[in-house]
Amino acid sequence: MNRRDFLRATLGVAIVGGCAPEVLAQVARIPPASKPGNYDHFIRDYLYKIRNFDAHHQEDVCLDQAQFRLLKSCVARFERLQRTVGHGNFYLLSFDEAIKISSNYPRVGRFTKEELVFLEMIFYSDAAHYGFLGEKPLQNLTARIQRRKVVKVPYTGNYLYKGLPLETYKKVRRDLGREVILTSGIRSVIKQFLLFLNKAYKHDGNLSLASRSLAPPGYSYHGIGDFDVGQVGLGADNFTQRFTTTRVYRKLTDLGYIKIRYVKDNMLGVRFEPWHVKVSPKA
Ligand SMILES: [Zn+2]
DSSP: OOHHHHHHHHHHHHTTTOOOHHHHHHHHHSOOSSOSSSHHHHHHHHHHHHHTTTSOOTTOOBOOHHHHHHHHHHHHHHHHHHHHHOHHHHTTOOHHHHHHHHHHOTTTOOOOHHHHHHHHHHHHSOGGGGTOOSOOSOOOTTOOOOGGGEEEETTTTEEEETTHHHHHHHHHHHHHGGGEEEEEOOOOHHHHHHHHHHHHHHTTTBHHHHHHHSOOTTSOGGGTTOEEEEETTOGGGGGSGGGGGSHHHHHHHHOTTOOBSSOTTOSSSOOOOTTEEOOOTTO
């Protein structure tokens, strides 16, 4: 058994039935969408979950208590690291750079051995195990973003890859004008770790729930070219269904060249994300 198989097996065993009692109590209050039995039931159940993406569901996979403690310390360390290097740099930071900088800055602090094993487990475990069914464009934990291949987009704090992603965004700006804004561009494995783990942390270590809104690290197409757009002035609501009521969304759907990565009722285990533009070359 190689290291990766070992980690996968460890995670597989450890997370089964790991929901905290208070989470299970919450689950009990949610009526099951259907009884198991046939394919129709399965589909109805599946759609119920991705439409109620932020709720705990009966079969959700959760971390156990020991793993939850590691989740908490990793999130805190990533947040200290993000404050130290700045949000812009954090979008591009590789895993190796994160380890090195954390060791050099006492206010961040060195990742413990247990934290590193935990992060490897999260990265190399099969996300289908907890419900995320999309592809994994970044297979390597230490994948790097080459700085010469990216540009910072003015007034957004975000980066895009040169070539198709940048050209697509420019075209959208030309067609929709100044009311459309880039809300999220390139995300390193590290940035995706923070987003995904933070979501799981806020929901009692529920990996299934987290993955219905945020691709696990390695599985996000933000790593290779996708980006999110929003309506200027809508703020954080650009990442909610309210976005579908905006002029930007209406105009976006009229552009023949724009495709949405996570369409309504997709079979990837992910909620509807009308703001997430699919442009990556590998798509
Ligand atoms: Zn997105």
